[in-house]
Amino acid sequence: MVIGILKEPFFETRVSLLAVEAAALIKSGHTIWVEQGAGSKSFCLDDDYKASGAEIKSRADIFDGADMVLGIHYKDVPGSVKNKVFIGFYQPIYHPEVVDEWLQQNNTVFSLDMLPRTTRAQSMDVLSSQSNIAGYKAAVLAASLYPRYFPMMMTAAGSIPPVKILILGAGVAGLQAVATCRRLGAVVEVFDTRAAAKEEVLSLGAKFVEVEGAADASKAGGYAVTQTEDFQQRQKQKIADSIKKADVVITTAQIFGKKAPVLITTEMIENMKAGSVIIDLAAATGGNSELTKDNETVVHHHVSIIGNSNLAASMPSDASRAYGRNMLNFLKLLINKEGSIDLNLEDDIINSTCITNDGKVISKIINANQIHGNVTQLHTQQS
Ligand code: NAD
Numbered sequence: 001m002v003i004g005i006l007k008e009p010f011f012e013t014r015v016s017l018l019a020v021e022a023a024a025l026i027k028s029g030h031t032i033w034v035e036q037g038a039g040s041k042s043f044c045l046d047d048d049y050k051a052s053g054a055e056i057k058s059r060a061d062i063f064d065g066a067d068m069v070l071g072i073h074y075k076d077v078p079g080s081v082k083n084k085v086f087i088g089f090y091q092p093i094y095h096p097e098v099v100d101e102w103l104q105q106n107n108t109v110f111s112l113d114m115l116p117r118t119t120r121a122q123s124m125d126v127l128s129s130q131s132n133i134a135g136y137k138a139a140v141l142a143a144s145l146y147p148r149y150f151p152m153m154m155t156a157a158g159s160i161p162p163v164k165i166l167i168l169g170a171g172v173a174g175l176q177a178v179a180t181c182r183r184l185g186a187v188v189e190v191f192d193t194r195a196a197a198k199e200e201v202l203s204l205g206a207k208f209v210e211v212e213g214a215a216d217a218s219k220a221g222g223y224a225v226t227q228t229e230d231f232q233q234r235q236k237q238k239i240a241d242s243i244k245k246a247d248v249v250i251t252t253a254q255i256f257g258k259k260a261p262v263l264i265t266t267e268m269i270e271n272m273k274a275g276s277v278i279i280d281l282a283a284a285t286g287g288n289s290e291l292t293k294d295n296e297t298v299v300h301h302h303v304s305i306i307g308n309s310n311l312a313a314s315m316p317s318d319a320s321r322a323y324g325r326n327m328l329n330f331l332k333l334l335i336n337k338e339g340s341i342d343l344n345l346e347d348d349i350i351n352s353t354c355i356t357n358d359g360k361v362i363s364k365i366i367n368a369n370q371i372h373g374n375v376t377q378l379h380t381q382q383s
Pocket of ligand 1: 118120122128170172173222224256261263
């Protein structure tokens with residue numbers, strides 16, 4: 001099979017497959033075409049791809065001749081590209097308009113953000129691999145922006161207390177942020193609505209703040225669900241108490257397919273100490289604070305609020321490596337020994353990730369939410 005690797009749009013630093021992973025596919029008998037300059041922002045140069053056995057091609061050549069096209073974002077694909085297989089991180093649940101494009105173009109599209117969060121899917125789980133990097137980078141970014149030390153310092157000039165950090169949401173990103181902040185010597189408090197998160201937080205040496213009466217999320221595939229108004233009020237009160245003492249806040253709270261819950265009000269931010277830093281990883285889905293702006297830094301009352309949901313892209317080498325390995329593991333499942341696609345829709349991984357095939361929507365989640373043909377639905381949905 002001829003597999004093309006696209007250069008991502010200007011705002012992206014990552015690439016979907018580095019040269020090492022390309023070499024593995026070539027060894028399995030595939031031909032790899034790489035769009036010129038695709039890996040340069042991830043420090044994988046055209047010569048590195050050539051050395052791995054791949055060929056450097058133009059974008060038009062890839063759309064024209066590749067059987068399968070790998071990427072991260074779905075952007076700038078001409079309407080004339082038909083009957084192709086695309087695999088990426090397309091987030092159709094937040095970008096329903098592209099589902100209609102895929103149907104019209106009769107493209108078979110797999111989106112890895114739709115993988116089930118199961119043990120079997122773990123090696124392909126791009127959400128986890130990229131969130132892990134984002135959580136680490138959120139902690140490191142906070143440490144570089146916060147105008148004081150993170151660890152306790154005992155110096156001849158006197159001692160300095162450790163930074164107090166509040167983390168909202170203890171999923172993959174939140175837990176990695178907890179672990180990294182702890183390694184840097186911070187004192188950490190954590191909120192999450194999933195009871196299962198408590199043990200993981202405690203095992204990292206952080207304090208878990210419990211709010212009674214969270215909605216049952218046992219049928220949501222591990223994800224959190226929307227909370228009742230009463231719970232939200234009680235949770236906000238506890239967050240208000242914690243945030244007054246916090247110097248740094250890292251927020252990661254998300255509800256799959258919906259707007260992120262607003263957990264931090266403007267009043268809470270106004271009660272924080274001057275110089276405090278908030279890193280909001282949920283910015284792309286609306287943000288966890290009232291003042292978050294996606295891809296912007298807002299300074300309010302001497303508190304910096306950094307809205308960035310794509311922090312993984314600030315470590316493009318490792319992020320691309322992890323993404324590419326996830327992709328390779330997915331391809332091992334999708335491509336059979338004869339080198340062609342085995343569209344086994346009985347397999348929950350294939351079934352969940354396959355968004356369109358043969359002019360039909362396959363994904364149960366997309367079908368159940370009637371996401372295609374209704375562009376505004378998720379953007380206006382209340383959390
Ligand atoms: P996510 O990005 O969807 O959400 C981040 C965290 O925010 C979650 O822990 C969620 O419970 C929390 N949250 C949501 N609303 C909140 C609120 N109002 N207040 C406080 N916290 C709130 O999460 P994720 O990192 O993508 O992980 C989703 C789930 O999948 C988790 O349960 C995780 O353990 C599970 N998971 C399983 C596997 C696996 O088994 N293969 C792999 C990765 C993740």
